[in-house]
Amino acid sequence: MPKTPAYQRIKSAILAKIHAGQWAVGSAIPTEMALSREFGVARMTVNRALKELTDEQVLERRQGSGTFVAQQQFNQTFITVRNIAHDIESTGKRYHAKVVSQLALPHSDLPPSARVVFHNTQRLYKVEIVHFGDDKPLQFERRFVDLAIIPAFEYQDFNKINTSDYLISQVPLVRGHYFIEAKPCPPDVATFLDCQPNSPALRLSRYTYSGDKVVTFVQMWHDGATFRFDGELG
Numbered sequence: 148m149p150k151t152p153a154y155q156r157i158k159s160a161i162l163a164k165i166h167a168g169q170w171a172v173g174s175a176i177p178t179e180m181a182l183s184r185e186f187g188v189a190r191m192t193v194n195r196a197l198k199e200l201t202d203e204q205v206l207e208r209r210q211g212s213g214t215f216v217a218q219q220q221f222n223q224t225f226i227t228v229r230n231i232a233h234d235i236e237s238t239g240k241r242y243h244a245k246v247v248s249q250l251a252l253p254h255s256d257l258p259p260s261a262r263v264v265f266h267n268t269q270r271l272y273k274v275e276i277v278h279f280g281d282d283k284p285l286q287f288e289r290r291f292v293d294l295a296i297i298p299a300f301e302y303q304d305f306n307k308i309n310t311s312d313y314l315i316s317q318v319p320l321v322r323g324h325y326f327i328e329a330k331p332c333p334p335d336v337a338t339f340l341d342c343q344p345n346s347p348a349l350r351l352s353r354y355t356y357s358g359d360k361v362v363t364f365v366q367m368w369h370d371g372a373t374f375r376f377d378g379e380l381g
């Protein structure tokens with residue numbers, strides 16, 4: 148097996164400390180000289196690791212001040228990772244969320260759609276939430292999170308806390324992938340969305356990485372007869 152390059156080991160060590168909460172958002176990390184001594188490598192190797200983490204928006208380098216854990220910003224051409232509560236309230240509707248299911252589960256118990264996303268992950272957490280506007284269900288969220296990266300996730304009250312906001316506040320989410328599909332609404336999801344089973348539905352699926360590991364995989368279902376995606380370009 149090829150030996151992991153030194154700069155990659157430094158990147159992984161920095162991410163591990165951020166995941167563990169030792170370095171919070173806004174915290175200064177050690178200097179290049181200190182990291183060079185800690186890992187027994189040249190400053191040029193440390194510089195490469197820090198530069199790549201900066202390019203990935205995990206770190207922020209401030210001239211004359213040092214290097215800090217960055218606050219993540221997510222802007223994509225079509226979909227922005229955002230708080231659905233704000234979106235619903237911005238339309239003048241009253242928002243509330245209801246957790247309908249939550250449990251920790253091993254990798255072997257994941258559905259196929261999630262199993263292919265997570266690798267070498269022993270313990271995951273599934274939460275299912277219905278999001279309402281004026282007491283009408285507008286979105287059904289089924290989310291899986293790697294507890295090895297965010298162990299405190301299972302102790303949060305997601306009736307009150309938005310899942311995406313919480314994840315962004317806990318770890319640097321550096322990249323991801325999403326896709327939107329038109330699907331017949333499964334009977335269990337239709338129950339929560341108050342629509343007919345197998346009626347047209349829109350499903351947004353997204354998985355998001357921190358470093359080289361998937362932190363979360365989520366599927367968000369919407370009644371195709373009443374929901375649409377829209378936004379501004381440019």
